[in-house]
Amino acid sequence: MNLVKFLIAPSLLALSLPMSSASAQEAIAFEHFTLPNGLRVVVHEDRSTPKVAVAVWYRVGAMNEPEGRSGFAHLYEHLMFNGSENHDDEWFPPLQEIGASAVNGATSLDQTYYYEIVPTGGLERVLWLESDRMGHMLGAVTQEKLDEQRSVVQNEKRTYENRPYGRMNNREMAAIFPPGHPYHDSVIGSMEDLDAASLDDVKDWFRQYYGAANAVVALAGDISADRARELVERYFGAIPAGPPTERVERWVPALDSARADTMLDDVPQVAIARDWVVPGRGTPETASLRMAAHILGRGKNSRLHTALVKEGKMATAASANYMSMAVAGVFSISVRLKEGADPEQAKRRIDEVVEEYLANGPTAEELERAKTTGHADTVRAFESIYVRAMALADGTILSDDPGAYAQAEREFAAVTADEAQDIARTWLGKPSYTLTVLPYGRYQVSAETVDRSAMPGLSPSPDLVMPELQRATLSNGIEVNFIRKAGTQLAELAMVFDAGSAAEQHATRGILGFTTGLMDEGTQDLTANEFANQQERLGARIGHAGNLDETAFHLSSLSRELSPSIALWADYIRNPGFREEDIERERDAALSGLSQSLVNPDSIAQRVFGHLIYGEDHAYGTNLAGRGEAIRSFTREDLEAFHQAWIRPDNATIYASGDTTLAALVADLENAFGNWQAPAEAGGQKTLDPVPDPREGRVVLVDKPGAIQSIIRVGAPMPDGLSADVFELNAMNEILGGSFTARLNMNLREDKGWTYGASSYISGARGPQTFGVTTSVQTDRTADAIKEIRRELTEIRGARPVTADELALVRKGQILGLPGRLETNKALVGYLQYIRRFDRSYDWLAALPDRYNALTPESLTATAQTRLNPDAMTWVVVGDLSRIEDDVRSLGLGTLEVWDAEGQKLR
Template identity: 30%
Template sequence: MLKHYKLAVCVLTLLTWQTQVQAQKIPLKPKLVEKVVRKGNELVIPYEKYLLPNGLTVVVHEDHSDPIVQVDVTYHVGSAREEVGKSGFAHFFEHMMFQGSDNVADEEHFKIVSEAGGTLNGSTNRDRTNYFETLPSNQLETALWLEADRMGFLMDAVTQKKFEIQRATVKNERGQNYDNRPYGLVFEKNTAALYPYGHPYSWTTIGYLRDLNRGNVQDLKNFFLRWYGPNNATLTVGGDVTPAQVVKLAEKYFGPIKRGVEVKNMKLPAPVLTQDKYISYEDNVRFPLLQMTFPTVPNFHPDEVPLDLLAEILGQGKNSILYKNLVKSQKAVQAGSQHPCTELAGEFSISVLPFPGQTLAEMEKTIRESLVEFEKTGVSEDALTRFKVSYEANEIDQLSSVDGKTSILANYQVFTGNPNFLPNDLKRYKAVTREDVMRVYAKYIKGKHAVILSVVPKGKSADVAHADNFTVDSSGYVPPKDQYAGLKYIKATDTFDRKKRPGSGANPVIKVPPFWNDKAGNGIKVIGTKNDEVPTVSMLFSIKGGHKLEAKNPGKAGIASLTAAMLNESSKKYTSEQLSSELDKLGSSINFSAGPDQMTVSMQSLTKNLDATLVLLEERMLYPRFDSTDFDRLKKQTLESIANQSTQASVVAANVYNKMLYGNDNILSIPVIGTTSSVSAITLDDVKNFYRSNFSPSVTNLVIVGDIEQNTIMPKLGFLSKWEAKPVEMPATPKVATIEKTKIFLVNKDKAAQSEIRIGYIALPFDATGEFYRVNIMNYILGGAFNSRINLNLREDKGYTYGAGSYFSGSESAGPYTAYAGVRSDVTDSSVVEFMKEIKRFEETGITDQELAFVKSAMGQSDARKYETAFQKAAFLNNIIRYNLDLSFVSQQSAILQGITKDQVNALSSKYLTVDKMSIVVVGDKATIKPGLEKLGYEIVELDPDGNPVKM
C-alpha cells in the first residue's frame, strides 16, 4: 500500500513563504495572500489564504455540500522542539490545552463542543500539534472562540492539580499504547539507536516516564510561551462557511492575541551509521520480531518518492519480494517494508515476524538475499503503474470529507507555506522512473549500515539475530542554549466581552441523503444513493450468517473467517498476486471479511475504472480457486494469530467477557476467528462446503454509494444472475447465560502495567425507534460522551485511565451493555469501585435536568455529521436494508429524543442498569491486583486466557 498523506512533513531547505513574510511589514488588517480555484476536473482543493497582523495564517475552504464545518489549529511544534530531559512536553501540553482557559472552565471545552453536536480532539507528532473540531456550521463562531481562548488565555488557568491529573493521564496513555502493548517499545528503542544522542527524533512523542516525573508546572508554562504564539500557528477552516465570515471572526477572536517569540524552521544533518547497530529487548510476545532500519531523507526531498516505490516493491502487497520470500513460503506471519518521512529525516524499515521454528538470524539472511534479488529484477512496468494509480486513488479518497481536505491544507501550509501543494505532490509521484528507484537503492540501501532490532519473548534473549553491539552514548552531547529564558506572558486586551459565549444561530437544515431501492439478480435487495463529491463508487454486500452459522458445528468455529480469507486469494482465472496487481493498477480494492452475524464483500473503485473492477469482483465472488497451498498458509497463520492473542490484554478481555456473557452453549462465546482446536479441525473441503451452502444471494443485501446513477449501475450488475441461489437456514438463537449475582472473573497477565476491565450483561436487541434507541439516549451522559460521568470520574478526576466509557450494542439478537477501561495496575480495585458506584448512582438517582438538556442538544445536533462521507452514507443505508426500517425512522428518532422526559430516562436506568447481576472481567497482574479485588466483597473466579476455570 502507498503511504497516506503524512501528518508530519518536511520543510524545503530554502526560506519558506512564512519566514519571508515575517521580514516584511505586517499589515494592520488581515491580508489576502492568495486565492486558489479549481479549473475543470483538476485535483485541487479551492481555498483563500490570509495573514493576520499578529502572524496567524488563516486558510479557508468553502464547501456547502454538507452543513458542517471543520476548524483546525496547527502549531508548528512537536516533540522535535523538546530537549534532553524534557521529552514528552509537546504531547503533555496537548492534554493541558483541554483543561480550561480564562473564559472556558475546566472540562467545558469537550462539553461545549459535544453539546453543539460536534466532535473534537488533538494530536501530537514529531513536528506539529493540532487541535480540531467538526461541528454543525452554525457553531463556527463557538469553535473559533474556544480555540482562540486557549491560544491567548491559557496561562492563568494552568494549576498544579490539573497538571498532576493530566500527568497521570499521559502515564496511562503510555502504559496502554507502549508499555502494555506487544512490540510497543519498538519505535522508542529503534530511534534511540538510529539518531545521535540529543537529536530530537531520538525519543518518542510520548516521552520517557522519568522526564514526565521531573517536569513541573513552570516547565509547561514556558513551553506554551515559547511555541504557542499565533505566528507559529495556522488556522484552517473548511466546510459550510464563506471566507469573509471566517476572516471576520478570526480577526475578532485571534486578532488581539500578541505575536509570540520567533520560531525558525529546523534543519539537521541526516544520521550517519558507521556500522550495523544490533540492539534487542525482551517483550511479552509470542512471535519474535526483526526490524532493519536505514536512514534516508526528509519529506519533500527529491529522493522520497522513489524510496516510497522501493518500499512497495520490496514489502507491500502480494506482489512484493518479501511477501513471496517470507509470507507465501510460510516462513513468516508478516513481512513488509515502509518509508515514513518527517520534517527532519526519513526511515526505510523492513520488518518480519517469523513463524515458530524460524530464527531471526535466518530472517536477516533472507532480507539481505531479497535485496540482492531486487537488484536483479529491478522495477517492472506493472509496479510503476500500480504505484502511481494507487497514489492518485488514495489522494482522491482523502478528499471525500471536509476533515480530510482541511487536514491536507493545514499540513501543506505549515510545512511548505503552500496549501496548494497537492498538485506538486501528484507530479512528483507521477514522474518517478525505474532509474530513480535503482539510484536511491544504491544510494541509501545497497551496502549501507542499518539499525537491526530484535524483539524476543521473555526469557529468550539468546534468540536475537546478533549480539547487541550498541548502547546509547551521551558523552559528546552539548546541551543547546536555554531557549526559555526571559519569556513573559502578555495577555491580550479586547474591545468585547470574551467571557460571553457566542450565540449559534439557527440549526442547519439536515437532509437525509435521498436513496433508491432496486433488486439485482436472484432477488438481491439493493439500496443506493448518488454521491458525486469525489469520482468513486463503493459497494457493500452483506451476506447473512457469518460466525452464527457455525452454531451448527461449533467444533469447527472459525470457518466463516477462514472462508472469507480464502475468497481474498486466487480465483480460477487469476492467482492472488495477479488479482492484487490488477486491482492496484485500477486504484481499486475488493475485500472479504466475516463477522458475528454476516460476511461482507466491500469494493471501492474510481468511477472511470468501475467496469474493469466489476470484472474482478465477479471473479472473486463467483469463481474462487480454493487452492490447497493458500489454505495451508492461511490456516497456519490463523492458528498462530489465535495463539498470539494471549499476549494482548485487550483481546483476552474481550474474548473472556463474551464467554461470560453468552455462556458455553452460544456460538458468540467463541471468537469469530475460532479456537486452536476448532480451526485445527477445519479442512479445505469444509471451506468449500461452507461457501457452497451459505454464500448465497438469497441472504444478501447490497449497498451502493458513489458518483453514478441508478440506471447506470444496475445494468452493470448482470453478472450477479450467475450467482447460484440456495436456501440458507439460520440457526435458532440460543438463550444467553444468566448470572444470579455479580462476580469478578480474573485472568492473570504477569507483570502487566495496566489492567483491562469489562463490566456488563446481555441487554436487548437493536431497535431503531424502540427501547434500544432510548437506552442509548440514557447512556450518553453515563458513559457515551467524553464528558460522561464515567470518563470524567476515572480519567479527568482520578487519573486512573486514558479513557473509560460504556455502551449498549445490539443486532437482530440481544447485545450487551458494556462498561470498559484500561487502568493502571495499582488502581484496579479502585477503578472497579468507581465504575460500580457511577452505574449504581445512575440507576438509583437517574439523570439531572441539566444533563438531559445536554443530551438532547448533543445528540440532536450531531445529525449534521452523520451523512457526509460515502462510508457514513453506506452505514446509514445498510441499517435501513438490514433491519427493514421505515423510511421515517430518522424523524421518529428525532421526535423521541426531543420528547423523552427525565422520568422516562430514569425508568430506563432503573430497568437496564442492574449492577447486582453483571459480569466483571479483569485482565491484569494477579499478584498485584488480586488482594485489592478480594476486599471488594465479590466472588472471584480465576480463569485462563481462554476463559476456562483455573485449577486451584
C-alpha cells in the same frame, strides 16, 4: 471520540498520500492570507455539506523539547483540553452540544495539532474556544491540572507499552538517532521526565511556542474566504505573535556500520525491524523513497510479502514504510515470523529482496500499480473535508505552502524506474539498524474586539435532508439499494449476507473468519498476486467485514473503472480459489494470530467476557478452548460447504452509493451476478435465542504476571436490538460511558487519572445485546477502579439520576451532528445496512430529533433502573494476580474464579 494519539506520525498527508495532480487540485481549491500578528490562515470552500472542518496547527513537537523534558509537547497538548481563562472547564461539552465530531488533538515529532468538525452554525463557538486557548491560556493552568494530565499521559504510556511490541518504536528511534538529535526521544517521553515537568515549564512552553505567528488555522467546508477572514481576524487578531521560533535544520545522521540489537518482550512471535535514516519531506529523494516503500512492502502483492509470507512461508506479515518528517526520514521494514522460523534466515531473505531492488529497480508494471493505487487512495481520502483541512494545515506549517501536497503528488507521479533505483541504491545501500524482538518577523496586534465573557451561541442549523433512495431487483432476486452521490469520482458497494459470526452456531467456531480471510487470497482463475494486481490496476479496494449478524463484502471503486471493478468483485464473491497452499498459509497466520491473542490482555478480556455472557451454544457464543485444534482441522471441503451455505444469492442484499446512475449500476450488476443461482440445498440456519438475566454477580480473574495495568470488563446481557427501549438504553449509556464527557471517563480518567480512558457500550446486535464497561487501569488502582465503576452503575439508577444538563448535552450533540452523518459514500452504504439490520425506515435518521426531544431525565433513569443491576454483573479482570487478587476478592462482587487465557478454570 478517538483517544488514540499518533506518537510518531509522518507529515500527515502531503507525503503519505501520493496523488495525481489534477484530482488533488480539484479537491482542494484554497485561499490563504496572513493576519498582521503573523497567524497564517488557509480556507477551502465546499458548500456540499453544512459543516466546517477546523484545524489549528502549531509548529512545535517533540523535537523542540529540551534535554530532560521528553514527552513535554504531548503533555502540553493534553492540558490544552482542560480549559482556558474564559472557559475554565472541560473542552468537549460545549462542542458536543453543537454536534461537533472528530474532536481531538495529536502530537508528533514535528508539530502539534488540534481539530474539529462542526455544523456551520457552530463555527464561531469553535473559533472562540480555539482562540481562547491560543491567547488566553496561562491563567487557567494550575498545578492540579498538570498533575491530573501527567497521570493520564503516564497511563497512556503504560497502555502502549503493555501491548505486544509496544516498546519497539522507542527502542528503534533511540538507536538510529544519536543523543542530541531532535528525534532521539519518543513523543510520549519517559516517566522520569514527565514527573519532572513543572508548572513553570508549562507556562514557559506556552509563551515560547503558542503565539499566533507560530500557528496555522485551516478551515474547509461551508465557508467563504471573506467570511473566514472576518471571523479569524475577529477572534485571533488580538493574540500576540509570540517570540521568534528557530527552525531545526535538516540532520540525517548516518551509521558507520550496520548495527543490531535484540530485545526480549512478552510477545508470541519473533519480530524483526530494519531501519535506515534517510532524507525527509520536501527533498529530491522523497518521491522515490515512497515508491520503494510501496513496491517493497505495501500489501499482499509487495515484494517482501511475496518473498517472506507467500513463497518463503517463514512470516505471517512483512511490510515497508517511509516516514517523511521535517528534519529526517525513516525507511523501515517490519516482519513478524511464524513460530519456529529462523530469524537469521528471514534477515538474509530481507537482504536479498532489498538488494534485488537496488540492483534492478522497479518494473514498469509496479510503477503503474503504485501510482494508480495512490491516486485511488487520494480520491477516497479527500472526499472528507477533514482530510482537506489537515492537508492544507500540514503543508502550511511545515513547508510554508498550503499546496505542498500538489508538488509532492507531481513528484510521485513523475518517478521513473531509473530515479527510483538510483535513490534507493544511494540510501538503502547504507548501513542499517536491525532490532529483533524475541518472545518473552515584526508584527502588530489588532485591538481586542471579542467579548470573552460569554461563549458564542449556535446559529441555526439546517435540517437533515435525506438523499433519494432508489431500489431495483436483479433477475436472480437480489435486491439493490442505491443512493446517487454525483461528483465524488467514487462508488462504494456492499453485498451483505445474513450470516455474521452467528452463522457458526452449528459449525466449527472460527470457520467464518477463516473462509472470508481465504477469499482475499484470490479466485478460481486469479492467484492472490493476480487478484491484488487487478485491484491495483483498477484503483479498487475489495475486502470483507462483519459483525455478529451479517457478513459484508465491500468494493470501493473509481467511477471510471466501475464496470471492470464490479466484475472483479463478483469473481471474488462467487468463485473463491481456496487453494491448498493458500489454506496452509492462512492456517499459519491464524495460528500466529491466536498465539498473539493469548498473550494480549485486551484480547483475553474480550474473549472471556463474551464467553461468560453468551456461552458456547448461543449463536453469539464463543469457545475459548480448542480454537487451535479447530484452525488445524479446516479443509478445503469445509470452506466450500460453508461458503455454499451462506454466501449465496438468496441470502444477499446489495447496498451502493456513488457517482453513477441506477441504470448503469444495475446493468453492471446484472452482467456480474444475474446468472448466479442459489444451490438446491437449503442455506445455513441460526437461532437468536434470548439470554437469561444473571441472578448474581460473577468474577473471573486471569493472571498476567508482571502486568503494569489491569484490564477490567464488566457487563450483562441486554434485550435484543429490536426491543422497544433500545433507543432509551443507548441514550442512557451515552451519559454513563458512551462519550469522552460521560460519567465513567470523567471519573476514572479526568478526576482520578488512573487510566487513559474508560467507556461503556451497547453491543448493537440484532439479537440479544450486551452492555459492557471497559477500561485498563494502573495495577495499584485495580480494586479502587472497580469500586468506582460499581458506584457509577449504582448511582445512575437513582442516587445520582440522569440530569437535565446531561440529557441536553447528549440531545444537542446527536441532533446537531446529524447533517454530517451521511457525508461520504461509505457512510451512506453503512446507513442503508444499519436500517435494514434493525428494521428501520429510511427516514429514521431524519426522525431522530423528535425522538431525542421526547426523552426525559426520568425516562433514562428508569431505563437504568430496569436494565442495570450492579449486583448481578459479570466481571473479568486480567492482571497481575499477585498484586490484585486479594483486593478484588475483598469487594464481594460475587462468586470468584481464576481462569487461564484459554478458559480453563484453575481454582
